[in-house]
Amino acid sequence: MPLWVLFQDTRSIFSKDELNSEIAKIAIPATFGLMADPIASLVDTAFIGHLGPVELAAVGVAIAVFNQASKIAIFPLVSVTTSFVAEEDSATSSSSILDDIELQPRSKSDNEKMLLLPKHGPENTNKRRHVSSASSALLIGAMLGLIQAFLLIVSAKPLLSYMGIKSDSPMLSPAYKYLTLRSLGAPAVLLSLAMQGVFRGFKDTKTPLYAIVMGGVVNIVLDPILIFVFKMRVTGAAIAHVCSQYLISVVLLWKLIEQVDLLPPNINDLQLGRFLKNGFLLLVRVIAATFCVTLAASLSARLGSTEMAAFQVCLQVWLAASLLTDGLAVAGQAILAGAFAxxxxxxxxxxxxxxxxxxxxxxxxxxxxxxxGLTFSSGLFTKDVKVLQILSLGIPFVAATQPINSLAFVFDGINYGASDFRYSAFSMVLVAFASVACLLLLSSYYGFVGIWVALSIFMSLRAIAGVWRIGTASGPWSFLNIY
Structure with missing residues (x-):
C-alpha cells in the first residue's frame, strides 16, 4: 500500500536532521498556542468548580456552545488561511530567487554583481510583504466575529435549551450570563485566529505564542480577582476571558502590521472567491464534526448536572491533550503547502x-x-463525590483515545496542506452520520459511558478516513504510486 511508504525510515523519527528541526520550530510554539484556549477554559473550570456543581455544569454547557459555534468559523478560516499564505509566500520566495539569478550580470566583476543583487541585502530586511491572502483573512475574520457575537447573544437561551438546560433549570441563569458575556469576545477571537493563520503560513508560530501567553496571564490573574474578590462568580470568569482575547488580538495586529502590507493594490487581489469556496467546504466539515461533539454534550446535560459536570472535565482534558498533537498538524500543513506549491x-x-x-x-x-495525571488530579476540578465517581468512568476513554486522536488531527493537517479540502469535507459528513447514530443508540442504553464509547468511535472513523485517502494514493497523493 502507498501508505506504508510514509512509515519507512522510522529510524530518523527522533534524529536531529533538518526536517525535524523545521517541524519542531513550527510545531512546539504552535502546540502551546493551540493549548491556550483549552487551558483558559480549564482555568475557568477549576475556579468555577469551587462555586458548586451547578455553576460548573452551567459553565460547561456555555463553553461547549461557544466553542462549537467558534469552531464553525475558526477552523475553515485558519486552515484555509495557513495553506493559502504558505502557498503564496512560497511562490513569491521562489520568484524572488529566480529574479535574483536573472538580474546577475555575467560579464562584470564579483563586487559589481553583489551591488546589483536585490532583495537579500540588509537594506531590504525590513521590507513588508505583499500577501493578499493575509488581507482576505482579516477581512473575513472580522466580519465572521461580529456575526457570531450577534447570533450567540440573540439566540443564547434557545441554544441552551437545545443543550438540555430548560427554563426551570438552576443552570440557566449562570449559563446564560457566561455565554452572553463571553460572546462579546467573538470578534477578537475570530480576528486573532485569522492572524494566527497568517503567521502559520509564514512558518512563524512564535509570535502568536507570545501574544497568547500575554492573554493567558491576564486571564489567570483576573479570574480569582473577579470571581472571588469582587464576588462576580461566573460573570467575572467571562469578563476575564474576554479581556484576554482582546489583548491577544491587539498584540497580533500590531506585529502583523510590521511585517505585511494589509492593503492590497487591487481589490481583486483579495481572492475572496477562492477563500469562500474552500472555506465553505471546510465549513461543511466543521459543522459535521461540531454537531457530533455538541450532541454528546447535549446528551450529557440531559442526564443531569452531575453527569454534565463530569463530562465537562473529561471533554476539556480530552481536547487540551489532543491539541498537543495539533501542533504537528500545523507544522505538516505549512511545510506541505509550500512543497505542493x-x-x-x-x-x-x-x-x-x-x-x-x-x-x-x-x-x-x-x-x-x-x-x-487525570486519575490523581481530578480533585482539582471538583470536590463533589458523585461527580468524581462518574468522572472516573470517563478517564479510561480520555486516555486510550489519545493515539487515535493524534493520527486523526495530523491527517487533517496533511490533507489541508495538500489543499484536499473537498475530500476532507465529504469524508467528515459520512463519519458524522455514523457517529451520530452511535451517540443516540449507545447513550440511550449505557448513558455516560455510552457517550464516551461513541466519541471514541467518532475519532477512530476520522483517523480511518485519513488512512484511506493516502493509502489509496488518490487525489493529490497519486504521486505515491511511483514510490
Missing amino acids: RQDYESAKETAGRVLQLSLALGLVLAFIVGV
Whole structure:
C-alpha cells in the first residue's frame, strides 16, 4: 500500500536532521498556542468548580456552545488561511530567487554583481510583504466575529435549551450570563485566529505564542480577582476571558502590521472567491464534526448536572491533550503547502511520513500521561463525590483515545496542506452520520459511558478516513504510486 511508504525510515523519527528541526520550530510554539484556549477554559473550570456543581455544569454547557459555534468559523478560516499564505509566500520566495539569478550580470566583476543583487541585502530586511491572502483573512475574520457575537447573544437561551438546560433549570441563569458575556469576545477571537493563520503560513508560530501567553496571564490573574474578590462568580470568569482575547488580538495586529502590507493594490487581489469556496467546504466539515461533539454534550446535560459536570472535565482534558498533537498538524500543513506549491513531491512524502510517525509516538506518550495525571488530579476540578465517581468512568476513554486522536488531527493537517479540502469535507459528513447514530443508540442504553464509547468511535472513523485517502494514493497523493 502507498501508505506504508510514509512509515519507512522510522529510524530518523527522533534524529536531529533538518526536517525535524523545521517541524519542531513550527510545531512546539504552535502546540502551546493551540493549548491556550483549552487551558483558559480549564482555568475557568477549576475556579468555577469551587462555586458548586451547578455553576460548573452551567459553565460547561456555555463553553461547549461557544466553542462549537467558534469552531464553525475558526477552523475553515485558519486552515484555509495557513495553506493559502504558505502557498503564496512560497511562490513569491521562489520568484524572488529566480529574479535574483536573472538580474546577475555575467560579464562584470564579483563586487559589481553583489551591488546589483536585490532583495537579500540588509537594506531590504525590513521590507513588508505583499500577501493578499493575509488581507482576505482579516477581512473575513472580522466580519465572521461580529456575526457570531450577534447570533450567540440573540439566540443564547434557545441554544441552551437545545443543550438540555430548560427554563426551570438552576443552570440557566449562570449559563446564560457566561455565554452572553463571553460572546462579546467573538470578534477578537475570530480576528486573532485569522492572524494566527497568517503567521502559520509564514512558518512563524512564535509570535502568536507570545501574544497568547500575554492573554493567558491576564486571564489567570483576573479570574480569582473577579470571581472571588469582587464576588462576580461566573460573570467575572467571562469578563476575564474576554479581556484576554482582546489583548491577544491587539498584540497580533500590531506585529502583523510590521511585517505585511494589509492593503492590497487591487481589490481583486483579495481572492475572496477562492477563500469562500474552500472555506465553505471546510465549513461543511466543521459543522459535521461540531454537531457530533455538541450532541454528546447535549446528551450529557440531559442526564443531569452531575453527569454534565463530569463530562465537562473529561471533554476539556480530552481536547487540551489532543491539541498537543495539533501542533504537528500545523507544522505538516505549512511545510506541505509550500512543497505542493513548488511541486516538490519528494519533500511532501518525507514531511507527511515524519509528522505521522511523530504523532503516533506522541499519542502513546499522552495516553500514559493523561491516564495517570487525570486519575490523581481530578480533585482539582471538583470536590463533589458523585461527580468524581462518574468522572472516573470517563478517564479510561480520555486516555486510550489519545493515539487515535493524534493520527486523526495530523491527517487533517496533511490533507489541508495538500489543499484536499473537498475530500476532507465529504469524508467528515459520512463519519458524522455514523457517529451520530452511535451517540443516540449507545447513550440511550449505557448513558455516560455510552457517550464516551461513541466519541471514541467518532475519532477512530476520522483517523480511518485519513488512512484511506493516502493509502489509496488518490487525489493529490497519486504521486505515491511511483514510490
